[in-house]
Amino acid sequence: MTNIAFDTTVLSHFASAGRLDELKALTAGEDCILLGEVRVELVKGVADHPSLGGISADPWLHPVELELKELAAFASYKGELGGGPGRNNGEAAVLAWVSVNGGIAIIDEEVGRNIGLRDGIEVHGSLWLVIRGLKNKLLDRATAEGIIDDLISTGMRLPVTSGADLFAWAYGQGLLP
16 A cells, blocks of 8 residues: 645635546555645645545544654755745645655645755655546546646646647647557
8 A cells, every 4th residue: 555645726626627536546555645734735725625625534544743753854845845834834834755755745736846856855746646547547538637627726836737638749749549
């Protein structure tokens, strides 16, 4: 079983798009980690986005708090990501936790992904999860494209402009043969 730690952006946009069931299916059999810093960011967003309200209590997400061994890494990543006391805490926590415990960090912001890759952390974005689901026959093409269109409709910034662009992007990234 692989640990998968989610940044706030992934969970909030899948929830806002009404696609949490698909996200659960894409990560079935994995230990899905919800870090305390991500939970706090989700709770802050509930007033504007009520769909975020139930994520923290969803049993498919394993709540985890940073421990002493992860705190030094968190401080380092937080310093690098910046943004003051209330920004980028989720990304920093995900990077710190995965750097110590292993697994996969799911982060859609390019800066966070690049920092993780530089440090040898396996880090991917939401599109990778969708393509992995397609390759594992958990999704068909129409569903995969629909998920991407729904994520984009929530304002999520992705490296594609529509679901129809997903496959060209995936081939260009070497994710599909």
